[in-house]
Amino acid sequence: MIDRPARKYGGLTLPGTRIPDVGRRPSYTVEAEEGILGNCGLMGVCDEAGERMSGELAVRSMASMHDRGNGLGGGFAGYGIYPEHPDHYAFHMMYADEDARQDTEFYLARQFAIDHEEPIPTRAVRGIQDEPLLHRYFCRVDAERLQETQLSEADYVVHAFMDINSGIDGAFVASAGRNMGAFKGVGFPEEIGEFYRLDEYAGWTWTGHGRFPTNTPGWWGGAHPFCLLDYSIVHNGEISSYGINKRYLESHGYQLTLRTDTEVVTYLFDLMLRRHELPVEIACRALAAPFWKDIDLMAADDKEFYTALRTVYGPGLLNGPFAVVLGMADGMVALNDRIKLRPLVAARDGNRVYVASEESAIREICPKPEKSWMPRAGEPVIARLRGAAFGAAPQSVPAEVN
Amino acid sequence: MAEVTFTRPEFRVRIDKELCQQCGRCAHQCGWGVHKMDEETGYPVPDSSKCGACHRCVTFCPAQAILVEKNPLAYKGSDSFSPELRKAVWRQAETGGVLLAGMGNDKPYLRIFDHLLLDACQVTNPSIDPLREPMELRTFLGRKPDKVEVEYVPDGDGVKPKLKTEMDRLLQIETPIVFGGMSYGSVSLNVHRSLAMAAKELGTLMNTGEGGLHADLQPYQDNIVVQCASGRFGVHADYLNAGCAVEIKIGQGAKPGIGGHLPGEKINEEVSVTRMIPQGTDALSPAPHHDIYSIEDLRQLIYALKEATGYKPVSVKIAAVHNVAAIASGVVRAGADIVYLDGFRGGTGAAPTVIRDHVGIPIELAISVVDQRLRDEGIRNRASVIAAGGIRSSADVAKAIALGADACAIGSALLVALGCHLCQKCHTGSCSWGICTQKPELTRRLDPEWGAERIVNLVTAWSHEIAEILGALGVNAVESLRGSHERLRSLGLDQQTQEILGVKPAGIGH
Numbered sequence: 001m002i003d004r005p006a007r008k009y010g011g012l013t014l015p016g017t018r019i020p021d022v023g024r025r026p027s028y029t030v031e032a033e034e035g036i037l038g039n040c041g042l043m044g045v046c047d048e049a050g051e052r053m054s055g056e057l058a059v060r061s062m063a064s065m066h067d068r069g070n071g072l073g074g075g076f077a078g079y080g081i082y083p084e085h086p087d088h089y090a091f092h093m094m095y096a097d098e099d100a101r102q103d104t105e106f107y108l109a110r111q112f113a114i115d116h117e118e119p120i121p122t123r124a125v126r127g128i129q130d131e132p133l134l135h136r137y138f139c140r141v142d143a144e145r146l147q148e149t150q151l152s153e154a155d156y157v158v159h160a161f162m163d164i165n166s167g168i169d170g171a172f173v174a175s176a177g178r179n180m181g182a183f184k185g186v187g188f189p190e191e192i193g194e195f196y197r198l199d200e201y202a203g204w205t206w207t208g209h210g211r212f213p214t215n216t217p218g219w220w221g222g223a224h225p226f227c228l229l230d231y232s233i234v235h236n237g238e239i240s241s242y243g244i245n246k247r248y249l250e251s252h253g254y255q256l257t258l259r260t261d262t263e264v265v266t267y268l269f270d271l272m273l274r275r276h277e278l279p280v281e282i283a284c285r286a287l288a289a290p291f292w293k294d295i296d297l298m299a300a301d302d303k304e305f306y307t308a309l310r311t312v313y314g315p316g317l318l319n320g321p322f323a324v325v326l327g328m329a330d331g332m333v334a335l336n337d338r339i340k341l342r343p344l345v346a347a348r349d350g351n352r353v354y355v356a357s358e359e360s361a362i363r364e365i366c367p368k369p370e371k372s373w374m375p376r377a378g379e380p381v382i383a384r385l386r387g388a389a390f391g392a393a394p395q396s397v398p399a400e401v402n
Numbered sequence: 403m404a405e406v407t408f409t410r411p412e413f414r415v416r417i418d419k420e421l422c423q424q425c426g427r428c429a430h431q432c433g434w435g436v437h438k439m440d441e442e443t444g445y446p447v448p449d450s451s452k453c454g455a456c457h458r459c460v461t462f463c464p465a466q467a468i469l470v471e472k473n474p475l476a477y478k479g480s481d482s483f484s485p486e487l488r489k490a491v492w493r494q495a496e497t498g499g500v501l502l503a504g505m506g507n508d509k510p511y512l513r514i515f516d517h518l519l520l521d522a523c524q525v526t527n528p529s530i531d532p533l534r535e536p537m538e539l540r541t542f543l544g545r546k547p548d549k550v551e552v553e554y555v556p557d558g559d560g561v562k563p564k565l566k567t568e569m570d571r572l573l574q575i576e577t578p579i580v581f582g583g584m585s586y587g588s589v590s591l592n593v594h595r596s597l598a599m600a601a602k603e604l605g606t607l608m609n610t611g612e613g614g615l616h617a618d619l620q621p622y623q624d625n626i627v628v629q630c631a632s633g634r635f636g637v638h639a640d641y642l643n644a645g646c647a648v649e650i651k652i653g654q655g656a657k658p659g660i661g662g663h664l665p666g667e668k669i670n671e672e673v674s675v676t677r678m679i680p681q682g683t684d685a686l687s688p689a690p691h692h693d694i695y696s697i698e699d700l701r702q703l704i705y706a707l708k709e710a711t712g713y714k715p716v717s718v719k720i721a722a723v724h725n726v727a728a729i730a731s732g733v734v735r736a737g738a739d740i741v742y743l744d745g746f747r748g749g750t751g752a753a754p755t756v757i758r759d760h761v762g763i764p765i766e767l768a769i770s771v772v773d774q775r776l777r778d779e780g781i782r783n784r785a786s787v788i789a790a791g792g793i794r795s796s797a798d799v800a801k802a803i804a805l806g807a808d809a810c811a812i813g814s815a816l817l818v819a820l821g822c823h824l825c826q827k828c829h830t831g832s833c834s835w836g837i838c839t840q841k842p843e844l845t846r847r848l849d850p851e852w853g854a855e856r857i858v859n860l861v862t863a864w865s866h867e868i869a870e871i872l873g874a875l876g877v878n879a880v881e882s883l884r885g886s887h888e889r890l891r892s893l894g895l896d897q898q899t900q901e902i903l904g905v906k907p908a909g910i911g912h
């Protein structure tokens with residue numbers, strides 16, 4: 001066991017804890033084989049006007065939910081954080097050793113034009129140990145190379161992401177989106193935030209997560225957010241429909257290597273938003289579908305629409321307790337399961353939309369929001385960057401559902 | 403040598419004269435004439451050789467004076483040449499004929515369903531109480547598009563989503579249980595009436611089987627699938643349009659590759675009108691459809707039926723045979739909206755025993771390989787899979803769905819609900835329960851209202867049980883169990899069978 005003394009973070013005093021000494025992770029797939037169960041805390045904040053906020057805000061909000069995690073995983077995603085490389089795919093890499101790094105760099109150099117690379121800056125934090133090698137690469141996709149493969153640019157990047165995660169031992173892509181990045185690891189969220197020096201970044205959207213894995217040692221790659229392209233997911237809950245969701249995704253060519261619910265949620269969003277071009281509020285209605293008893297009461301055309309949505313996306317229905325926050329290039333979406341078995345609170349203040357597992361985590365960084373509410377089961381909270389449209393949805397769709 | 407039969411009766415029927423009230427009911431009730439009243443003594447004298455243990459007499463004897471027991475006659479033991487096989491040899495030596503049997507394969511092959519266990523939630527994810535929360539069993543059968551396209555239309559001050567994708571017609575059922583095809587002719591009209599009324603009340607589907615649709619059943623057409631089999635009995639344009647979908651029957655689990663034979667005795671006037679064949683003639687369904695000798699021919703028939711019906715869903719029923727995955731894939735590509743898989747335990751009114759007991763594969767394996775094949779080919783959404791042939795309980799339904807079926811069809815279980823005791827003598831046409839017979843004195847024993855109520859009760863009970871299973875699994879819609887092998891574990895299956903099923907052994911977690 002490792003003793004962590006009581007300490008202060010921002011204005012908060014955090015209690016001391018004992019956490020299991022999980023030692024060094026033997027391989028990057030052990031946890032995947034064990035499965036992950038857990039109960040967690042999460043938050044998200046998005047400034048719809050695109051004004052950038054210090055990462056410290058997200059860290060402080062998560063710190064107030066310290067007790068929702070057990071120190072075995074914490075992480076953040078920030079959007080708008082790389083203004084100097086806004087169009088590059090920022091590969092945030094975790095390596096178990098030098099071999100993994102060399103293999104990955106060989107691979108990346110072959111697949112991409114790397115315009116800049118550097119170690120991800122960190123600072124020593126008590127309690128954070130055995131971190132993997134952390135490195136980031138700002139990559140461009142070579143037009144000629146893309147032509148050869150006949151893939152869309154997004155698919156090309158997804159292939160690379162999957163190749164590395166499933167093919168290179170000891171290498172893990174934490175994120176590979178544009179103007180965004182995931183910062184995650186084993187530790188309490190506020191420790192992870194300090195370790196990654198998030199106070200030195202500014203972004204218009206931040207999401208955060210603290211994990212409570214119940215039966216497995218944490219590992220750095222397994223912490224949230226889980227990312228694909230510009231999408232990032234933080235998730236609290238367990239997907240009881242995992243088996244069929246996974247098979248549904250596999251028949252669409254996704255390789256699910258991690259055996260985590262979060263991976264499934266991320267890929268389902270990718271399938272619906274990017275590949276099927278569904279507006280995000282519609283994708284949410286497919287993932288946390290309205291009940292038939294409610295559909296039966298709808299007007300004929302609505303009934304037709306929701307019946308089609310449910311019958312087509314039935315295998316993608318997320319069943320079981322969950323609250324998720326999806327970060328995207330152009331905003332943020334929070335969603336609860338269809339009978340709200342996990343907590344989720346939302347608030348708005350000016351241009352900013354906040355969501356969190358606990359209202360206190362919102363009030364910690366926004367003491368007096370204009371309004372705060374408890375989103376209903378299956379009803380998404382959507383924050384959109386001005387001028388941005390999700391998928392095919394027109395501008396006139398209300399900015400949030402509440 | 404004189405006419406001597408070597409086969410001794412399977413059962414022994416005994417009357418307890420101390421209890422018998424000499425009422426004569428047993429003689430009246432038995433369709434096979436087991437009981438004859440002795441005019442002198444006033445007691446029934448049973449002829450055990452005719453008894454199939456259907457329990458009709460036992461059920462109606464007011465004095466509980468009838469004992470039907472297994473004939474204890476000893477045979478010199480042999481595990482390989484069992485008394486059953488010896489009897490078959492004797493019967494064939496006597497008659498020179500093919501042995502016939504009714505109902506499904508009763509041989510002790512491995513019952514895979516009984517080696518599969520379902521999961522449940524504990525602690526980390528909550529189970530759901532079906533008595534307090536909605537639990538959705540509603541299912542849609544038919545072809546679904548790959549994706550949904552949306553457009554936004556004005557709605558008051560704002561906009562709302564509207565469906566842009568053109569959807570094929572789907573069959574909505576309120577529980578993932580439909581009725582398998584049982585033809586009028588093999589079963590009585592009262593059975594058909596019971597099934598139609600029950601299907602309507604349950605919000606599910608009955609299936610005409612290949613004997614056409616009696617005019618009395620017109621009001622139930624939204625809940626009736628009309629079948630078009632190789633004999634094309636009773637098939638005409640109005641018939642094809644008389645249901646909500648059409649089923650092409652290629653094969654049947656109880657007798658894959660074999661045609662049908664309804665003996666002339668069962669072709670009375672009404673059956674003859676419905677089937678459009680002369681009264682008293684044998685109704686022979688050829689083994690293959692004589693216009694289907696390849697998958698292209700099947701495609702033509704599918705589209706001919708769609709044209710004839712204004713594009714109602716077309717189901718294709720095939721027996722589960724060795725190559726079922728490839729066949730099902732071809733059937734889906736040929737345009738079928740539903741693939742109906744019938745496993746080797748499926749029931750029948752009459753089949754050659756050798757075929758019934760030795761041809762085909764278990765439905766559990768067929769579901770799994772077909773579902774996987776359609777997924778691998780990216781066409782799983784193009785057709786629904788109905789699994790039949792050996793579905794005996796709600797647990798079987800839940801397991802079949804977890805293996806990948808959209809819904810299950812049941813037949814034998816429905817007849818059992820109506821009184822059938824699985825005596826396997828359906829082919830004789832003298833069913834004492836009035837189920838698979840056309841003799842008016844027997845068919846009137848089944849009151850359709852009573853029959854419908856029993857079937858509604860049965861399916862409602864199973865649906866409640868499936869809801870309990872879903873609740874324990876922590877999901878509130880049946881689509882979250884469908885194809886979720888992850889929620890199944892095997893107990894006592896060999897490794898290869900587990901791999902084919904895609905199921906891990908019990909004791910292994912995620």
Ligand code: SF4
Pocket residue numbers: 417421422423424425426427428429446459462463464465466467468
């Ligand atoms: S039904 Fe029972 S009581 Fe009546 S004659 Fe037969 S055995 Fe006797």
Ligand code: SF4
Pocket residue numbers: 456504505817821822823824825826827828829832833834835836837838
């Ligand atoms: S339907 Fe009648 S004849 Fe056939 S098995 Fe059942 S009871 Fe026996």
